[in-house]
Amino acid sequence: MTEKIGRRGFVSGVAGVAAAGLVGASPLSANPQAQGQTPQPAGNRPATGLPARGEFIVRGGYVLTMDSALGDIPDGDVHVKNGNIVAVGKNLKAAAAQIIDGRRMIVLPGLIDTHWHMWTTYLRCMAADKAEDGYFPVTTRYGQAMKPEDMYHSTRLAAAEAIYSGTTTLNDECHNIRSLDYAVEDIRALRETGIRARFSYGPYRGIPPGQPRDLASFEKLHGEWAKHSPDGLITLAYTWGGIPGMGANGAAPPQERVDNARKEIETARRLGTPITMHLASRENTPAGQVQAQAAYLGKDMLLIHMLATSPDEMKLVANSGASISSSPGSELRIGYGLTKVGEFLDAGINVAVSVDTAPLTGNCHLFGILKLMRNAVNAKAFDEFKLTGRRALEIGTINGARALGIDHLVGSLVPGKRADLILVRTDVVTMGVFTDPTHMLVEAVEPSNVDTVVVDGRILKRGGKFTALAQEQIMAKAAATLVSVSQRVKTAAS
Ligand SMILES: [Zn+2]
Numbered sequence: 001m002t003e004k005i006g007r008r009g010f011v012s013g014v015a016g017v018a019a020a021g022l023v024g025a026s027p028l029s030a031n032p033q034a035q036g037q038t039p040q041p042a043g044n045r046p047a048t049g050l051p052a053r054g055e056f057i058v059r060g061g062y063v064l065t066m067d068s069a070l071g072d073i074p075d076g077d078v079h080v081k082n083g084n085i086v087a088v089g090k091n092l093k094a095a096a097a098q099i100i101d102g103r104r105m106i107v108l109p110g111l112i113d114t115h116w117h118m119w120t121t122y123l124r125c126m127a128a129d130k131a132e133d134g135y136f137p138v139t140t141r142y143g144q145a146m147k148p149e150d151m152y153h154s155t156r157l158a159a160a161e162a163i164y165s166g167t168t169t170l171n172d173e174c175h176n177i178r179s180l181d182y183a184v185e186d187i188r189a190l191r192e193t194g195i196r197a198r199f200s201y202g203p204y205r206g207i208p209p210g211q212p213r214d215l216a217s218f219e220k221l222h223g224e225w226a227k228h229s230p231d232g233l234i235t236l237a238y239t240w241g242g243i244p245g246m247g248a249n250g251a252a253p254p255q256e257r258v259d260n261a262r263k264e265i266e267t268a269r270r271l272g273t274p275i276t277m278h279l280a281s282r283e284n285t286p287a288g289q290v291q292a293q294a295a296y297l298g299k300d301m302l303l304i305h306m307l308a309t310s311p312d313e314m315k316l317v318a319n320s321g322a323s324i325s326s327s328p329g330s331e332l333r334i335g336y337g338l339t340k341v342g343e344f345l346d347a348g349i350n351v352a353v354s355v356d357t358a359p360l361t362g363n364c365h366l367f368g369i370l371k372l373m374r375n376a377v378n379a380k381a382f383d384e385f386k387l388t389g390r391r392a393l394e395i396g397t398i399n400g401a402r403a404l405g406i407d408h409l410v411g412s413l414v415p416g417k418r419a420d421l422i423l424v425r426t427d428v429v430t431m432g433v434f435t436d437p438t439h440m441l442v443e444a445v446e447p448s449n450v451d452t453v454v455v456d457g458r459i460l461k462r463g464g465k466f467t468a469l470a471q472e473q474i475m476a477k478a479a480a481t482l483v484s485v486s487q488r489v490k491t492a493a494s
Helices: 002-022 118-123 135-144 148-164 180-193 215-223 255-271 291-296 311-320 328-334 341-346 366-381 389-396 398-403 437-443 471-493
Strands: 055-064 072-081 084-089 098-101 105-109 167-174 196-201 234-239 275-279 301-305 323-326 351-353 421-425 450-455 458-462
Touching: 055 421, 055 437, 105 437, 118 135, 118 148, 118 167, 118 180, 118 471, 135 471, 148 167, 148 180, 148 450, 148 458, 148 471, 167 180, 167 234, 167 450, 180 196, 180 215, 180 234, 215 234, 215 255, 234 255, 255 275, 291 311, 311 341, 323 341, 323 398, 328 366, 341 351, 341 366, 351 366, 351 389, 351 398, 366 389, 366 437, 389 398, 389 437
Parallel strands: 055 098, 055 105, 167 196, 196 234, 234 275, 275 301, 301 323, 323 351
Antiparallel strands: 055 072, 072 084, 105 421, 421 450, 450 458
């Protein structure tokens, strides 16, 4: 009890100071020239406040294309125009292009996160050390007290963290849609930050077991999607709960629940939206959970965690073409088990990486999560070479694009693809001396080393700073959100 009161008091105090001191701070976009951007006349700026897509060339970087044909290009260039990668190679000609100095930088595709409950980000590090304050009780208490605008502020903070740390595409698993407004506000945050995203339409915290999902709102959202993502940077997916398994006593699940689950996935497939699902999450739970979904597994599915998957079930997944999203940062922290990424890869499954949730992972730095993944895979296999640095980077880039069905657009630096790329500085003491760039990225990078981040040709971070996002305002609003939601939680408990 003491701990709980202490924690709440601490949260209110810190958040209050942040909110009082920082609300209204001027946006960093005020001086685009200082960020190395081509200034745009006010009339030419897009209404979103994001930088325009121009023409630029990254010169002289160590380019990891993550494409098997193009390979690595030391002292290489990447030419980008109107959001497209025009050319990748050495000594490219591009007279009209703005030059971005790539020397002493590693240039690579932006990282791709495949599962992130962004609405929980304002609860960073709030999963506490007692059962009643663990991850699920905390996010349920706070989730139930949230309003639509709280979704916006939390997801905006998450998107800012993604961009800051080199993630250019993410899958926003929105598991707190209490009404359509909650989804709309969450999507607005994605759109305004300029990130490339999949929005995965989920249930809400505290939904009574067996209650049918609000498919009418999902269909409405699908019907008006162009309004939510006019430039197509955000796509819609459905988060499915799956066919319920056997009861603890071996009894078959109620037929009504099975029928509801079928109706959900049939709706998603009729609308043509991809499907994500959390499945077989804890290693120490009975096998058979994947088998129960056998009739529905397919290439349009992204299966999350999967630690209780048996070898036979892995074959089933591999044959279906479904991908697996592994989030070792959260899986290790919450005790779901040691990763099975090595086994999934051996079974021929496309494996991608994910953040999951800031209350458990602390930060959402995907290079750090890849490092955890690689180290856990090698530890489990008693093998220094089981997962190489390059293979880990593929998991964080092109495999993620495949998992989201967008590998024709992003995931590698290839002419014709959209320009989602990052530049990582190597001229800092924590990155010296330059050795193997794939190992440096997976072992040594900190978010602050990410110098430049480009999403769909828009430069969103340059010289280590946001070009358009107002960092202080985003943080202050998220802090104020925690204060107000905490108040509502307190009132509900009293
Ligand atoms: Zn999750």
